[in-house]
Amino acid sequence: MMNVDTDLKSKIKDYIIESTLDDVEKINDNTLIFEEGILDSMGLLFLIEFLKDEFNIETNDEELVVENFQSINSILNFVEQKI
């Protein structure tokens, strides 16, 4: 389970770093990625697309809440619930 978690988390983190061209050191697992301006509204839409392409996860209106997307750890929790 630990390895699956780590694998999922690194995929999410790699995606965010790759898509934002940000420094790895700037983002940790609890960084508030929207509040700190790392991702913006288009970044959220591309993230939703990534979750669909990578994990086959569909996100609906009701799931678009800060608790599911505010940090790498929250995205990981959301992904784990949906898989």
Next chain:
Amino acid sequence: MKTPNKPFSKDILHIENIEIVCNDIIKKLKTDVAKKLQRRGAVIGISGGIDSSVCLALSAKAFGPNKVTAIMLPEQDSSDDSRILAEKLAAKFDVTDTLVEDITQALNGFGCYQRRDEAIARVITDFNPTVDKAKIEIKQEAASNLPPAFSVTVIKPNGEVISKLLPVREYLQIVASTNFKQRSRMSMLYYHAERLHYAVIGTPNKHEVEQGFFVKHGDGAADVMPIGHLYKTQVYQIAKHLGVPQEIIDRTPTTDTYTAEQTQEDFFYQMPFKQMDLMWYGWENNYSAEEVSKVMNKTKEEIESIYKNFERKKKTTEYLRMRPIF
């Protein structure tokens, strides 16, 4: 950080000396067009909405009605009301050089409708553009701490409503397609402005400019924007003062862009104008969330979230206001 020097109140945006304020805008408009831009009159696209109506009234007063050309630019999705109101408006301010330029064929040439409808049909597979109506809208609250995401809503002839969150590719294709509308209008306005050696008067208000509710090189392209510094409630106050027809003042602001009726609130702002004006003023003038929350009957936390939303909107739309980088 500058601290505000007067207490926050619901009347804080009310213009006290409306006559003086209007005269100053008119004087500046005249100087900007005649002296800075060295043009001899004004071309303005009128839609029957409050912003273009106020701009037309100001232009007629600044240059005289005979030096203003008012152009209606409908297309197949425009509401008929828009044209009727625009005609009334021009008559009210004695602007007789009015033209109707239907841009539907130009938009067909660009593939505007086809590209938009293809994208909608990829999300809602039984969408039939010949009979169904469609629009895009934001469904989340403005106080949400996440950036907004758009949904597409299709309304069937029997009233059935189907709504789905828009995937990013389809969202971008719909927006890029419909932006042909504003950019085609801009091309037509500049055709007439160049033909007459006039300036193009842009109609965005302060919210549209600062929150990025305009199309880059579309309605965001103009020579002068006389109400670009005014809050929406101030635009209404000036409309009343100048005598803009009451039907236009009473009309709910729409985007007039999609086939289904769509208010600007649904599409972009996520809150009523009166509230937005006050909270935006509070935010940009450094009023504390606590002080604003008491006046607005909201919690401090709600105001803090709304402030963050404003900050995010301004930042993420910076690209639209930027000049080319070189």
